[in-house]
């Protein structure tokens with residue numbers, strides 16, 4: 451099993467990161483640590499060196515936290531990304547968030563930043579991990595034009611079934627489901643109709659724990675795999691094998 455999206459660099463893990471990673475190692479093949487700004491990108495890179503062969507980094511620029519960033523900061527983060535292309539397994543997380551951002555000008559800025567990273571992934575033929583919330587249809591319309599991006603990942607997919615079908619039809623786009631599956635009816639309904647061949651698993655740790663007070667951790671991705679098996683009424687080992695192979699193909703690990 452693989453946790454394809456987590457934030458193991460967050461200060462939430464500062465006091466016991468080693469134990470958290472050890473618990474993950476006991477259960478998982480590897481984890482993908484998602485950077486979301488230049489500092490976090492640098493942090494996940496360092497963790498990937500410390501835990502070589504188990505933690506793999508992606509470099510991103512989060513739509514919510516980076517919407518007010520200047521062109522200079524954007525350029526600086528992109529240069530950092532280009533300099534580290536051989537060290538990362540994907541671009542991301544980048545994207546658009548219409549849930550948190552309702553201002554029209556800020557939404558336009560988000561799209562501008564998102565597009566600049568799509569151009570980058572296209573130029574360097576890198577897979578891209580996207581944070582898209584409440585604008586999934588729009589995101590699908592945008593990404594259709596990028597023929598040189600090998601794989602697209604919708605992290606924590608929560609859009610409509612109609613858009614999910616369009617994503618499956620692309621053939622090289624995937625939807626990642628988190629431990630949220632354990633309690634979210636919307637996600638449980640979606641997973642019934644989405645082909646296992648387009649599914650990835652993640653925790654988004656430290657977020658999305660089963661209870662709000664709890665801190666989520668990568669080892670909990672096991673719960674998402676179990677839940678998918680239960681909802682789709684297939685063997686746990688089959689879900690494990692197919693979703694793990696999907697991740698291996700995308701991230702080339």
Ligand SMILES: [Zn+2]
Nearest residue numbers: 455484543654
């Ligand atoms: Zn994330």
